[in-house]
Amino acid sequence: MIDIKILRNDPEQVTATLKNRKTDVDLQKILDLDNERKEIIFRLDQIKQQRNENSGKIGKGKVDPLEKQTLIEETRRLGDEIKTGDSKLRDLTDEINNRMLTIPNSLHESTPIGQSEEDNPENYRWGKLPVFDFPVKHHADLAEQLDILDAPRGVKLAHSRFTLVKGAAARLERALMNFMLDIHTENHGFEEVIPPLLINSQCLTGTGQLPKFEEDLFKTTDGLYLLPTAEVPLTNIYREEILKEDALPVYLTAHTPCFRSEAGSYGKDTKGYIRQHQFNKVELVKLTHPDKSYEELELLLKNATEILERLELPYRVISLCSADIGFSAAKCYDIEVWVPSEDRYREISSCSNCTDFQARRANIRFKPNEGGKTRYVHTLNGSALAVGRTVVAILENNQMSDGSIKIPEVLIPYMRGLTKIEMRTYD
RNA sequence: GGAGGGAUGGGAGAGUGGUUGAAUCCGGCGGUCUUGAAAACCGUUAUACGUAAGUAUCGGGGGUUCGAAUCCCCCUCCCUCUUCCA
Incomplete structure (x- = not known):
């Protein structure tokens, strides 16, 4: 597997490799999925941070009983959101990995370019x-x-x-x-x-x-x-x-x-x-x-x-x-x-x-x-x-x-x- | 094939719901001491993503919960006893 950073930073290089190898992989699709993944991670991390803070407060008993119930319910909603987000993230990561596994290795500069x-x-x-x-x-x-x-x-x-x-x-x-x-x-x-x-x-x-x-x-x-x-x-x-x-x-x-x-x-x-x-x-x-x-x-x-x-x-x-x-x-x-x-x-x-x-x-x-x-x-x-x-x-x-x-x-x-x-x- | 037990950081091994990313020991690294070494003592010692705040990771997946290494289910692997066998 090539380093996905190469694909992010220098997709032209990967495109050239594929062309020289006479093979094809939908790189743009991988890049799109990768961006989508980044966004999900960012959003999910924020929600998780909020959930962890809330749980901490509840656990320490620093909240008065009335607010506590509201906080628990609010946090439960966060939990649901995390659950669906995590499973989406996993599917996305699997798909990116599976696609990455189909990209061949980069070529050394001494490998001659040829048609057959x-x-x-x-x-x-x-x-x-x-x-x-x-x-x-x-x-x-x-x-x-x-x-x-x-x-x-x-x-x-x-x-x-x-x-x-x-x-x-x-x-x-x-x-x-x-x-x-x-x-x-x-x-x-x-x-x-x-x-x-x-x-x-x-x-x-x-x-x-x-x-x-x-x-x-x-x-x-x-x-x-x-x-x-x-x-x-x-x-x-x-x-x-x-x-x-x-x-x-x-x-x-x-x-x-x-x-x-x-x-x-x-x-x-x-x-x-x-x-x-x-x-x-x-x-x-x-x-x-x-x-x-x-x-x-x-x-x-x-x-x-x-x-x-x-x-x-x-x-x-x-x-x-x-x-x-x-x-x-x-x-x-x-x-x-x-x-x-x-x-x-x-x-x-x-x-x-x-x-x-x-x-x-x-x-x-x-x-x-x-x-x-x-x-x-x-x-x-x-x-x-x-x-x-x-x-x-x-x-x-x-x-x-x-x-x-x-x-x-x-x-x-x-x-x-x-x-x-x-x-x-x-x- | 039958019965049971287990999987935690580089290794050994604690930990049964709330600052536990995780005690302790060994190993590794740095230091003190020493002419030098050993011993002793002190400190330090996971990875990934992220500019960062942070998030995730205790075999893998799912579930319960505000919160899971810890409870429940499934899978994989390993071990012990038993059976069979080159």
């Missing part, structure tokens, strides 16, 4: 693209031959966009999560946690998935949601808390499955393992001092790209432009990995600085060392990495002419010595 994802500038590329002297295969075809990803049976067990992961692919996913978590905990200073996978609506409102994006989520019958990303529980760990400044920055990582309904992406990536309702992801979250969040974003990006470099997978980093950046982010880098069968890079990570936007929604603050007012922390999150898509990248980039897959050097110990995924032979 076409306008996301590329920052740099890393790695040599693989050259194949045989026809490149799609990972779904490779996996089918190797009998390691089973889409039809995923459908049988659940629904379309679910895949049964088998044998060497299952081991590869397990190896990747362990590898990624080990790097982040041992080299990058993140604390590993295992959060609940079912999340309540307050948390999802805190990180910005609710109320606007409910249709992207799976909801359970008792009102909880399957998490769409570990960003939600990790960022919300300190919801409604005040941290000590010395506790910052907080670095958290988790491996979790993620669940997304993928509403609105019918027909996209229907073949293969790119777009699933359930996928594994290792997530990084940072809670930082507001003055440090942009340098922390650069570090976060490095934390994520390091995984790809160690796996020797070619990637590029792009900056999301105003039309493509997420609702909660002020600035966001996407890391895209090379996918040979598509002859292009595909998203494998998103690293965002959400500034105080989520912290304000979730009420995550810290007490400055030098004293004074509590301030909102800045929250950052990044995938490092999406495990399923990493499997896709390894299958495709490391495919051999015979359809076998070379295991990246750093994963071999995690694969219990397996260096290659080959055709299974059933006797």
Whole structure:
């Protein structure tokens, strides 16, 4: 949530943000409601003051009995007025809040203005693209031959966009999560946690998935949601808390499955393992001092790209432009990995600085060392990495002419010595 | 699932209708003392809105009352006992 003071003092700035983001919110309505609210508060405070004075007099018995009855009756009328006023005020405040929750975060000055994802500038590329002297295969075809990803049976067990992961692919996913978590905990200073996978609506409102994006989520019958990303529980760990400044920055990582309904992406990536309702992801979250969040974003990006470099997978980093950046982010880098069968890079990570936007929604603050007012922390999150898509990248980039897959050097110990995924032979 | 108990300031914990935004203790901060530290002692120590007067806040919502942390109702969460279970 943005600070309503920004909207009051500089509505043009918010209007510009909305325009650049290609979205629309009725700001004038919010401002009107806000003014109405101010007036009600002012009037109500005066009535309450009068009521409190009257009650004080009655209580102290300083009024003579005749006047007392009149005063009580008069005060009762004030009470009625307060009652209706308070309920009006509450409704008004709720409506303002609900509308405020639909305003996206302000953009950082370095976030490029663009009209669509076409306008996301590329920052740099890393790695040599693989050259194949045989026809490149799609990972779904490779996996089918190797009998390691089973889409039809995923459908049988659940629904379309679910895949049964088998044998060497299952081991590869397990190896990747362990590898990624080990790097982040041992080299990058993140604390590993295992959060609940079912999340309540307050948390999802805190990180910005609710109320606007409910249709992207799976909801359970008792009102909880399957998490769409570990960003939600990790960022919300300190919801409604005040941290000590010395506790910052907080670095958290988790491996979790993620669940997304993928509403609105019918027909996209229907073949293969790119777009699933359930996928594994290792997530990084940072809670930082507001003055440090942009340098922390650069570090976060490095934390994520390091995984790809160690796996020797070619990637590029792009900056999301105003039309493509997420609702909660002020600035966001996407890391895209090379996918040979598509002859292009595909998203494998998103690293965002959400500034105080989520912290304000979730009420995550810290007490400055030098004293004074509590301030909102800045929250950052990044995938490092999406495990399923990493499997896709390894299958495709490391495919051999015979359809076998070379295991990246750093994963071999995690694969219990397996260096290659080959055709299974059933006797 | 069954029965009961509870939710108060950073923490512990008083407070059953009228200067109680809230005793006391711990913690935090400042000071006295000390070469320094500890101990002791003194002071101080919530948040939001508002230029201010002020208003609101004792889990959340509603009600009773001139007046509610305190009484009544609903909801949420937590705990204990019991049952079941990886």
